[in-house]
Amino acid sequence: MIELDHVSIHAGEFSLSDICMQVPRGHYAVLMGRTGRGKTTILESICGLRKVTSGRILIDGVDVTTWLPGDRQIGYVPQDLALFPTLTVGQHLAFALRLRKRPQSEIDERISQLAKVLGITSLLGRKVDALSGGESQRVALGRALSFRPAVLLLDEPLSALDESTRAEMHELLKRVKETTGVTTLHVTHSNEEAEVLADQRFELHDGVLTVA
Ligand SMILES: Nc1ncnc2c1ncn2[C@@H]1O[C@H](COP(=O)(O)OP(=O)(O)OP(=O)(O)O)[C@@H](O)[C@H]1O
Known part of the structure; x- marks a missing residue:
């Protein structure tokens, strides 16, 4: 399970306040929202690459807010793959x-x-x-x-792919979901991707996170 409990994050001029989110264990959630709204910032906070200024981040019920990234048992695919x-x-x-x-x-x-x-x-x-x-x-x-x-975070993993490769990757991600049951949070701009993959959909608009 991924849980954000009233989390606030500051990055230079940008900030998010009082973000709450729950992705139950084994669920596949997508996070959508216009560019620059803070989706990557949220993923980086969950995996420990960005500090939160208040609130708590819990993984399977354990408060990992102050843990180093390597101790959190989170698999992360960043936007540029790295x-x-x-x-x-x-x-x-x-x-x-x-x-x-x-x-x-x-x-x-x-x-x-x-x-x-x-x-x-x-x-x-x-x-x-x-x-x-x-x-x-x-x-x-x-x-x-x-x-x-325990948790997989994907930041727009398929945005640079052509249509048929994207369709292959949808099948692959569905297979991963079925075979591993890993709790997943996937940032995307694609409604199609959300429809094919998601058990749960969040939208980030003007600093407010809603369940769609
Ligand atoms: N270290 C930083 N210093 C200042 N501003 C930052 C920093 N990191 C991110 N930002 C700003 O925070 C905002 C949110 O960025 P973020 O990458 O989280 O958005 P996003 O929703 O993932 O966007 P996209 O859909 O384009 O990937 C942007 O305005 C960005 O310029």
């Missing part, structure tokens, strides 16, 4: 598990399982710089899911 140019696809899938000092046999098994689910087995040895947009999205999603996070 792939590592010097690492291969396989090393991206292994990254979070190596940080957590998981045994090599477990890492190998997880890489092979994830690559199969994401359809990127043939890319495992490739560097990421020459991947297509859809392939890069799959790698970023794999890196975020690798350590079986």
Whole structure:
């Protein structure tokens, strides 16, 4: 479960006040709203990349407001993906598990399982710089899911893709939702995406978050 309890956030001149949100465990929620309204700011606060000035953030009932990002068990796919140019696809899938000092046999098994689910087995040895947009999205999603996070945050993951790749990614995200049951918050501008994927829809307008 993701819970924002009367959260306020300041970023330079921009601020959000008294934001409340609840995404029950296993739900797939989308967050919509016009550009510059603070959707990314909310995701960054949930994963700990941005401090909140008041209120609490809870993950599965635990108050993580002051926790470091790495301790929150959150998988995050940022808008620009932030792939590592010097690492291969396989090393991206292994990254979070190596940080957590998981045994090599477990890492190998997880890489092979994830690559199969994401359809990127043939890319495992490739560097990421020459991947297509859809392939890069799959790698970023794999890196975020690798350590079986409690929560997955997706920031406009499909906006740069062509229509048929987007449709493939919708199917993939639906499969991830069904097979992992990970609680997901997905920022999008696409009504179609919301219709295909969402159990729950939030809209952010002029600093007010509403359930649509
Ligand atoms: N570090 C910062 N300093 C000053 N202003 C900031 C900072 N970070 C974000 N902002 C401002 O906060 C506002 C909200 O930005 P944010 O990226 O959260 O919006 P968004 O709803 O995700 O937009 P988009 O749909 O275009 O991605 C914007 O006006 C942005 O310029």
